[in-house]
Amino acid sequence: MPSQFFGLNIAATGLRAANAALNTTANNIANANTDGYSRQAVTQEASDALRVFTRYGCAGAGVDTIAIERVRDSFYDVKFRDNEQLLGTVEAKNYYNQLIEKYLEDDGATGFSTLFNKMEASLESVMTAAGTTETKTTFVSQMLSITEYFNSVYGSFQNLQNDINAEIKNTADRISAISQEVASINKQINIIEMTGAKANELRDKRDMLVDELSKMISVETRETAVVDENDPNRVTGASRYQIWVAGAYQLVDTYEYRKMICVARDDDGATDQNDVKGLYDIKWGPGNYKDGDNVSELADFAIDSKLIGGELQGLLAMRDGNNSQYFHGKAEEVIQEYDGTVKVVVKVDAGYLKDMTKCSIPLDGRIHIGSKDYKYDDWEYDGDSTYTFTMDPKSLTSIPDEGKDCAIGYSNSYQGIPYYMSQMNEWIRQFSAATNEVMVAGYTSDSLEGVNLLTGSQDTNSAAQYSYEELTSLSENKGYYSIKAGNFTVNSVLQDNSDRLATKADITEGESEFLNLKRLREVFDTEKIFRGAPAGEYLTKVLADAALNKSNSQTLEDTYQALEVTIKNQRLSDSGVDEDEEAANLVKFQNAYTLNSKMIQTLTEIYDRLILQTGV
Numbered sequence: 001m002p003s004q005f006f007g008l009n010i011a012a013t014g015l016r017a018a019n020a021a022l023n024t025t026a027n028n029i030a031n032a033n034t035d036g037y038s039r040q041a042v043t044q045e046a047s048d049a050l051r052v053f054t055r056y057g058c059a060g061a062g063v064d065t066i067a068i069e070r071v072r073d074s075f076y077d078v079k080f081r082d083n084e085q086l087l088g089t090v091e092a093k094n095y096y097n098q099l100i101e102k103y104l105e106d107d108g109a110t111g112f113s114t115l116f117n118k119m120e121a122s123l124e125s126v127m128t129a130a131g132t133t134e135t136k137t138t139f140v141s142q143m144l145s146i147t148e149y150f151n152s153v154y155g156s157f158q159n160l161q162n163d164i165n166a167e168i169k170n171t172a173d174r175i176s177a178i179s180q181e182v183a184s185i186n187k188q189i190n191i192i193e194m195t196g197a198k199a200n201e202l203r204d205k206r207d208m209l210v211d212e213l214s215k216m217i218s219v220e221t222r223e224t225a226v227v228d229e230n231d232p233n234r235v236t237g238a239s240r241y242q243i244w245v246a247g248a249y250q251l252v253d254t255y256e257y258r259k260m261i262c263v264a265r266d267d268d269g270a271t272d273q274n275d276v277k278g279l280y281d282i283k284w285g286p287g288n289y290k291d292g293d294n295v296s297e298l299a300d301f302a303i304d305s306k307l308i309g310g311e312l313q314g315l316l317a318m319r320d321g322n323n324s325q326y327f328h329g330k331a332e333e334v335i336q337e338y339d340g341t342v343k344v345v346v347k348v349d350a351g352y353l354k355d356m357t358k359c360s361i362p363l364d365g366r367i368h369i370g371s372k373d374y375k376y377d378d379w380e381y382d383g384d385s386t387y388t389f390t391m392d393p394k395s396l397t398s399i400p401d402e403g404k405d406c407a408i409g410y411s412n413s414y415q416g417i418p419y420y421m422s423q424m425n426e427w428i429r430q431f432s433a434a435t436n437e438v439m440v441a442g443y444t445s446d447s448l449e450g451v452n453l454l455t456g457s458q459d460t461n462s463a464a465q466y467s468y469e470e471l472t473s474l475s476e477n478k479g480y481y482s483i484k485a486g487n488f489t490v491n492s493v494l495q496d497n498s499d500r501l502a503t504k505a506d507i508t509e510g511e512s513e514f515l516n517l518k519r520l521r522e523v524f525d526t527e528k529i530f531r532g533a534p535a536g537e538y539l540t541k542v543l544a545d546a547a548l549n550k551s552n553s554q555t556l557e558d559t560y561q562a563l564e565v566t567i568k569n570q571r572l573s574d575s576g577v578d579e580d581e582e583a584a585n586l587v588k589f590q591n592a593y594t595l596n597s598k599m600i601q602t603l604t605e606i607y608d609r610l611i612l613q614t615g616v
Contacts, residue, residue, distance in 0.1 A: 092314025218309030321416020450502025
């Protein structure tokens with residue numbers, strides 16, 4: 001039979017439960033505007049009934065307050081993070097696509113189309129003004145303005161690539177910092193929850209960090225309960241929390257974490273002729289790695305993976321995006337010469353690798369053969385489908401194997417900075433070749449042999465320029481490979497003396513016939529110089545790429561932003577604090593507290609009657 005004070009114990013449990021509910025409601029209201037806070041609720045269940053030896057059998061023993069837990073649905077967390085990594089990718093792309101379009105657009109004063117039209121108008125002036133020195137000088141000056149335009153845009157693109165590179169490092173550093181912070185929080189959570197309590201606020205903090213992480217890189221999480229090794233049926237209260245990123249890399253395993261370490265490429269480590277120096281490769285290292293430690297033994301992070309996701313994927317696409325045009329082939333032969341020099345003969349199949357106007361491999365650098373990287377000092381092209389790379393034996397730790405796949409850089413299907421710089425180079429080389437072919441075949445008004453109009457500086461710190469013979473030499477079949485947007489310029493001979501402009505097609509022509517310049521005008525107006533169009537339509541072609549890329553990334557960004565709002569609202573509807581609901585809970589739990597208090601008051605009166613007023 002239960003004690004006479006049994007009812008008092010029941011009321012006391014109800015009082016404690018109502019008090020816990022009121023305190024939890026107060027906490028919810030206080031955090032109504034706290035980012036990342038999940039609404040909390042008191043979990044209650046009826047206490048075990050007391051068996052009594054009377055007809056009714058069992059008597060209820062009140063209520064037990066089991067836990068105060070977060071109200072949160074992991075389904076919405078997964079959906080939110082999946083959307084965030086897609087949003088992060090397109091946001092990075094869209095931001096830089098807008099800048100690229102800005103650099104390329106014609107403002108009516110210094111844009112390509114404006115300058116090209118002015119150059120063509122000055123060419124007409126030479127032919128209509130009896131070829132005066134002044135009109136020739138103007139034409140040369142206008143052509144120089146076009147070369148300077150490409151110099152400027154090239155420099156802007158390189159600065160942009162450098163900015164993206166720095167942002168990649170910042171992103172990798174932040175991912176590493178989050179991994180360390182999550183590992184620390186995991187330890188705090190387990191310490192608390194092994195006592196039987198729930199570390200709700202710490203779990204909210206961890207989820208906020210994972211949300212942030214999901215925008216930078218694709219994320220997958222898993223949490224499993226830790227059981228007692230000696231008693232598999234007993235759960236310890238601790239949990240194993242794991243985070244995988246980029247599809248295959250374990251970033252956090254409870255208290256252990258990994259780091260993404262950015263390592264600048266050596267000066268000879270560029271994978272593209274147009275890359276700025278010091279682009280970062282990413283290594284996968286332990287949590288105890290410190291700046292200055294040896295990186296040679298660290299594992300490579302696969303920056304060519306399509307599973308990276310998030311801002312990091314978008315940044316790599318903009319920094320390295322080459323529209324899948326990169327050097328690759330097979331090592332058909334390895335030749336060791338008498339002086340120890342090693343030559344690797346590589347056979348290529350891709351059509352763009354057989355066109356030197358599209359070539360973008362560095363003059364010297366590193367080539368990946370099989371599973372190793374090898375340094376090469378120079379390369380030659382046979383004009384068909386074979387490249388021969390020359391390697392200094394002093395730099396070799398082993399001889400490359402024949403029959404292995406070779407590559408310089410990697411395939412990135414996006415049209416990023418390297419793509420646009422390669423497009424500029426292609427136009428410049430084709431335009432220069434067509435222009436110079438006409439100019440060197442003509443004669444000046446004084447019947448001197450013509451000279452090439454366009455060339456490239458051999459060094460940014462030198463006035464030396466490539467000669468026409470060097471640009472058209474058949475010894476290495478590189479053609480105009482040496483000219484790119486960064487060193488594109490007008491022949492210094494013509495800059496110093498515009499009368500060296502080849503105006504006549506034949507030495508017997510009169511001074512005012514200008515047949516050679518008419519041929520040049522035909523080249524400008526009708527010859528298919530670039531992507532099946534005349535030279536003057538360069539900007540139309542390239543700007544169309546930029547506009548399409550920007551439009552696509554903008555559309556996707558708008559879509560994922562709208563989805564972000566929708567999913568966030570769905571998540572908030574479940575885990576967010578609703579002030580009206582909490583106000584109703586205040587009344588409900590206050591009434592419960594009042595009724596339990598009244599029960600205690602009633603029982604007090606009963607006990608008073610029983611103990612003090614009943615007796616003998």
